Amino acid sequence: MYKTLFILSLLFSTAFSKSIITVTHPVQEYFIKKIAGNEFYIRSVFSKSHDFEFSNKRLINKLSSSKYYFVLNLPEEEEILKLFKKKNKKLKVIDITKGIGNLKLENGKMNPFVWMDPLLARDFAKRIYEQLVKIQFYNRAFFKENYELFLDELDTIYLELKKRIDNSNLYGFFAFNNQLDYFAKRYRLDIYHRENRRLHINEVSKVIRFVKREHIKHIIIAKDSDYTIAQSFSGHINGKIVEIDIYDRNWKINMFSLIRGITNF
Numbered sequence: 001m002y003k004t005l006f007i008l009s010l011l012f013s014t015a016f017s018k019s020i021i022t023v024t025h026p027v028q029e030y031f032i033k034k035i036a037g038n039e040f041y042i043r044s045v046f047s048k049s050h051d052f053e054f055s056n057k058r059l060i061n062k063l064s065s066s067k068y069y070f071v072l073n074l075p076e077e078e079e080i081l082k083l084f085k086k087k088n089k090k091l092k093v094i095d096i097t098k099g100i101g102n103l104k105l106e107n108g109k110m111n112p113f114v115w116m117d118p119l120l121a122r123d124f125a126k127r128i129y130e131q132l133v134k135i136q137f138y139n140r141a142f143f144k145e146n147y148e149l150f151l152d153e154l155d156t157i158y159l160e161l162k163k164r165i166d167n168s169n170l171y172g173f174f175a176f177n178n179q180l181d182y183f184a185k186r187y188r189l190d191i192y193h194r195e196n197r198r199l200h201i202n203e204v205s206k207v208i209r210f211v212k213r214e215h216i217k218h219i220i221i222a223k224d225s226d227y228t229i230a231q232s233f234s235g236h237i238n239g240k241i242v243e244i245d246i247y248d249r250n251w252k253i254n255m256f257s258l259i260r261g262i263t264n265f
Contacts, residue, residue, distance in 0.1 A: 026249035118158035
């Protein structure tokens with residue numbers, strides 16, 4: 001009898017043990033936990049707790065040992081995927097941006113940064129919810145309840161951000177990448193893409209005239225990028241530099257921090 005009880009308890013604990021999901025960036029953890037709570041162990045490739053290097057075999061083995069890898073369709077994931085699949089042939093790769101958004105990059109590929117639009121973030125959350133249900137079907141009711149509450153929260157966030165923008169004198173901003181294309185489109189802001197380089201002396205007067213005409217005051221840069229280039233650009237136009245890490249774990253705080261930065265001068 002004791003043997004039977006032991007086997008049953010072992011089977012039960014195995015069936016309902018936490019699955020491990022590897023993600024590329026901490027922002028994915030925010031969305032997963034909103035829906036799944038603490039039902040999964042989540043490991044992030046890029047994290048403040050460690051530096052990701054291809055030579056770090058111990059870290060590679062740990063990250064690739066998960067059953068699932070939720071990807072964002074980013075260029076840096078290509079080499080990571082090759083390595084992970086080599087280590088773990090049973091790894092299931094799930095693109096949680098698939099079918100979301102319609103903006104393209106200069107290379108013709110789909111712009112993957114859909115979570116920076118609070119309304120597209122609903123679709124982003126839906127993709128995650130659907131995958132979590134497939135992984136833990138027995139938790140579907142719990143996931144559904146959390147998911148629906150999260151959708152309401154996303155709607156509220158969208159409206160609060162919109163109100164702040166509508167009550168500001170913000171018309172647009174400069175950016176050195178395509179990370180905020182969906183954000184700008186959603187809030188009907190003009191985004192002016194610039195090469196990540198210093199202005200040539202013969203470009204300065206033209207840019208100054210453009211800034212005055214279009215009422216552009218802000219330059220948004222990726223956190224931990226080369227600040228000196230943005231500083232030089234800002235000095236010419238008397239602008240304000242706003243830093244953002246779109247991969248930050250606390251997405252909500254990050255979005256409001258962005259809004260505060262670009263609606264104030």
